[in-house]
Amino acid sequence: MxxxxxxxxxxxxxxxxxxxxxxxxxxxxxxxxxxxxxxxxxxxxxxxxxxxxxxxxxxxxxxxxxxxxxxxxxxxxxxxxxxxxxxxxxxxxxxxxxxxxxxxxxxxxxxxxxxxxxxxxxxxxxxxxxxxxxxxxxxxxxxxxxxxxxxxxxxxxxxxxxxxxxxxxxxxxxxxxxxxxxxxxxxxxxxxxxxxxxxxxxxxxxxxxRLVDGAEAELRLARETVxxxxxxxxxxxxAKRRQTRLSEQRLSGVVDAARALPWDAESDTKALMVDFARRAIDAGEFEVRRTPPGRNEIGARFSSLDSTDPQLAAEAVSGEGDGVTREHQQDAVEPTEYLVASRKNGGTPFTPDDELALDAIGHIASETARVRGAYDTLLDRVDRDSLTGLPNYNAFQRSLARLNEDRTYASGIAVLFIDLDQFKRLNDTEGHHIGDEVLATVATRLRASVRPHDFVARVGGDEFVIILTKLQSLAEAKSVADNIVANVGAPATLGGREYRPLVSVGLAYSGHQETDPQSIVVDADHSMLAIKKSRRQGGPSFESSIGISPHRSSRINEIVAKAIDDGVLNVVYQPIVNTVEDKIWAFESLVRYTHPELGRISTSSLIEKAKGLGRMDLLTTQVIAASLKSAREFRKIVPSISVVTINLEVEQIRDEHVGGFLKDIVPRYPDITLCLELNERSTKDIDDDLRAQAEHFRSLGVLIALDDYGSEASSVGALVRIPMDILKIDRSLVDNLDEMRQREVVRALQGFGDAFDYSTVVEGVETRDAVDILIGIGVRHAQGFFYGRPVPFAQTMTRLKANGAAGTVGRNAANSAPASAPAVR
Structure with missing residues (x-):
């Protein structure tokens, strides 16, 4: 039939x-x-x-x-x-x-x-x-x-x-x-x-x-019933033997259907489905129809794409749709049908195994039809991101190779690697639908910001890449990138609320044809990661930033070397506050540099380049000298503020590096207490000479702090490797103080500091709620945008003159991202 x-x-x-x-x-x-x-x-x-x-x-x-x-x-x-x-x-x-x-x-x-x-x-x-x-x-x-x-x-x-x-x-x-x-x-x-x-x-x-009676009843009953x-x-x-044969038949039919995959695209999927079903089970009739099975029937529900609208199929594959759930999309795109097997009323009843076999064949047919229906659509969409409509990673790779090969002599290209900051937190707090809207908005702005001959792609969840072409210089690339970042960062109303997208951008410039164009992407990616790292270490947290790859331009080398040699680096100061008294008692010094043409060079790139140029010690001595001089001026306004901290690696305290300079300059400022913040990672290879040097500095009145404790792979051993006076807890340990485990970790570290007479400072404090929680668990010292961003000497003096040692000043950094326009998280 x-x-x-x-x-x-x-x-x-x-x-x-x-x-x-x-x-x-x-x-x-x-x-x-x-x-x-x-x-x-x-x-x-x-x-x-x-x-x-x-x-x-x-x-x-x-x-x-x-x-x-x-x-x-x-x-x-x-x-x-x-x-x-x-x-x-x-x-x-x-x-x-x-x-x-x-x-x-x-x-x-x-x-x-x-x-x-x-x-x-x-x-x-x-x-x-x-x-x-x-x-x-x-x-x-x-x-x-x-x-x-x-x-x-x-x-x-x-x-x-x-x-x-x-x-x-x-x-x-x-x-x-x-x-x-x-x-x-x-x-x-x-x-x-x-x-x-x-x-x-x-x-x-x-x-x-019935004729069972008398003494022989039991014997006769046995003879007649056995x-x-x-x-x-x-x-x-x-009957059981027959059931076994039928089971083998069912299995054979299902296996035949599976072995025949992929089913011939030219054949009728429904006819094939019925053919395999007939091989698997005995039934009087097989039908493909829109109504479910009735009495004396069994059926397998399946979805057919035989008459699907291409646009609806594309949306079903991509997950797009105007507010329609995926389940409803599937019902609309894949009409439900049934493969039904029936027997007459007096026939042998179907078994559960019959139903399973029919369902397996129906499922195979449904998946075959779905994959076949989606195949052509996917061919058209293989190079395109379904959410934003931008080219995807594969298309980007091909375009990069083509643009690198086809450019004329002395025509530069640049890769911008763009990461949407705090996007995971946005998804977790606002919902993925808002996250999708943000991605689509950013994609639209990127398309609108580039020039006609540039290329934009989405290469990851919250990552975008732009290829800038026909460039004459790095400065031109930076100018175009600044314009793109400004456009992307404009406030946008999404879900009834206003958001300001925050991005970290890594820029890598290439002035000539590259043997391996992928190296440009790698350098841009590293520069972007350096920007994100600088945010964790006190860099700008509520504004988009561009980091220029130091590996791709010899001009960057010249710029950094000249800035250090000329002593034109900027030193900014961030307050450290006693949370209980709400009073500033110290400032941390941080280095910044803004080039007249290229704009601000990320701190991580600046430090990395200074090390590579052999000028790290010179940069550090400049920061120390400027910090002590500034601290003396701060103390003239607020005498209670007499501590200034600077960052350096433990190896630098040797005499042949910065140690000799420290021994000379510290006695010149008897009214100022200098604190050396030693990065925890640099203390892993400390030896006895370095411990002795640290003790010597402490005898001169210098404080030793262990910085960034809790970042990356921190260990308890770091707390005892070097003598110290201050333990600075990294911001990664306080980014979600609503979580009980995080609070208990901070409480334990505060208890450790109290037991060993260390002053414990928590970094990265940005809200009033965080301050209240920290005070509640015994933390007495904190640092972060709630109390103030790192600002230059002049702005710090203005603050001290106006507010003295007050830690909380009006609506300060705690509200630097207003509720009406929060940064994208």
Whole structure:
């Protein structure tokens, strides 16, 4: 039979319903009459009745097909046990017991009470015909064995006739009126087998189970019931063997469907699905339709992309859509259909394994159709980011190679590696839908900001890359980048709130054709990471920044070397505050440099380049000298502020580096306390000479601080490697003080400091809430934007003159990102 695509609600009508109710009534009436008869005339042995029930129920599992096609009702050998009623004293009870056992077996195997009762009704009509006809023949003097065979044939003919009427005569192969689907050879074979079993049961039991009485009752009961059990077990085993073969058939059909993948794109997916389903399970009919399976049917739900709108398919693949959920998109794009297998009412019921096999084939077909439908769409979108519409990483790589190769002599290109700062926090706090809107907004602004011959791509979750072309100089690249950053950072209203995107940009310039253009991307990426690192170390936190790769321009070397040699670096100062008294007691000195053409050079790039140029010690001595001089001026205004801290690596305290300079300059400022902040990472290789040098400085009144504790892979060993007076806790340990574990870590470090008489300073404090939590867990010293950003000497003097040592000044850095325009997180 071919595949029929149709929508229908079921089979039959009022007449079939009436027929079903009538059969149910017959089944119930037959059982009721038999039970009443049994109560009025109890059998000699109820144990025998139980054995009879079990034997019939077990044997009824074995069914034999009688048709050329699946669908006509199979017949079983359980009818052979009706010979008990032929010779028994109370045939009504015998028939009732047989019908009850048959009903129980059908209910268990079909899992449908409705169908089991109908089958029981048909069986009851056949059983009555069997017993009445065979008893009548025996009473008329016919040889009992002949009467039994006639009874078996009568039973089967009655059962088939009732089912034929119920199915309205549709026994033809094409489901039309007629009996062409019936196999006479199989029918005769089933009748012969049932007759033989019935004769065997009759002969071995020699009559009735009711004639059990007297001292020999138990022996006779055993002789008459054991044959029933033997026959039942034999055919139960045969039924299980058939189930095993059917399981193999199901598995084979599913495996064939899987091995045939990928299904031929030119073929009809639905026809293939039906073909594999027919190989897997026996059913009278297979359909692909829009309605779910009904009675006597099983079905597999699948989604088809045969008639999908390309745009809707693209949105389903990409996850886009105008506020429509993915589930609704799938329903709209992939109409739900069902692969349905059906059998006639009297047919062998489907098993759970049949349903699983059909569902597996339907799933394979659904996935095949989905992948096939999405394939063409993905080919068109392989180089494009689905959310922003920008080219993706693959397209960027190809464009970079092409632009590097095709540029003319002396035509420069630059790569801008752009990272959207604090984007993960934005997703976590505001929701991913706001994050997606931010990404789309940034992408639109980037497209609008570049020149026609530039290239923009999204290469990661919150990362974008721009290739600037036709450049004449690094300064030109920086100018274009400044314009892009300014446009991207403009406030935007998203989700009813105003946001100001914050980006870190790494710029790498190339003035000639590169052998490996990927190296430009690597350098731009490193410069971007340096910007992000500088934020964690006190750099600008609420404004976008551009870092220029020092590796790609010899001019950067010249700029940094000249700035250090000329002593034009800028030193800025950030207050350190006693949280309990809300008073400034120290300032940390930090180095900054802004070039007239290229703008601000990131601190990390400046330090890295100074090391590479061999000028790190010179830079440090300049910062120390400027810091001590400034601290003296600060103390003239606020005498209580007498401490200034500077950053250096532990190796620099040796005499051949900065140590000798320190021993010379510190005594010149007896009223100022200098604090050396030694980066924790640099203390890993400390030796005895460095420890002795540190102790010597402490004897001169210099304080030693361990800086950035808690960043990266901090260890407890760092706390004891070098003598110190101040422990500075890195901002990474206080970025979410609402979390209990983070608070307990800070509390433990404060307790450690108290135990060893260290002053503990928490860095990165940006809100009033953070201050309150820190005070609550015992922290007495803090530093961060809440108390003030790093600012030059003049601005620091202005603050001290206006507010003295006050730590909190009006609406300061704690609110530097106003609620109306918070930085993107």
């Amino acid at each position: 071919g595949v029929r695509l149709q929508s229908r609600t079921g089979r039959g009508g009022t007449s079939q319903l009436v027929m079903s109710i009538l059969l149910m009534a017959i089944a119930v009436a037959t059982v009721a009459v038999g039970v009443v008869s049994g109560l009025q005339n109890p059998p000699p042995s109820w144990l025998g009745c139980v054995v009879f029930l079990i034997s019939v129920g077990v044997t009824a599992v074995y069914q034999l097909p009688i048709s050329r096609v699946v669908g006509l009702p199979p017949l079983g050998v359980a009818s052979a046990f009706l010979v008990i009623g032929t010779a028994g004293d109370d045939p009504a009870l015998d028939i009732a017991l047989w019908v009850m056992a048959y009903f129980a077996s059908k209910w268990i195997t079909s899992r449908s009470l409705w169908m089991a009762v109908q089958w029981a009704g048909i069986a009851a009509v056949g059983a009555v015909a069997f017993v009445l006809l065979s008893r009548s023949l025996v009473e008329a003097g016919v040889w009992p064995l002949v009467a039994v065979v006639v009874g078996v044939v009568a039973y089967m003919c009655v059962v088939l006739f009732v089912d034929f009427v119920r199915e309205r005569g549709r026994w033809s192969i094409d489901n039309a009126f007629g009996i062409s689907g019936l196999s006479p050879l199989r029918l005769v074979g089933v009748m012969a087998l049932c007759s033989l079993v019935a004769v065997a049961v009759y002969v071995t039991t020699t009559g009735t189970l 044959p029933l059990l033997v026959v039942a077990l034999f055919f139960y085993g045969a």
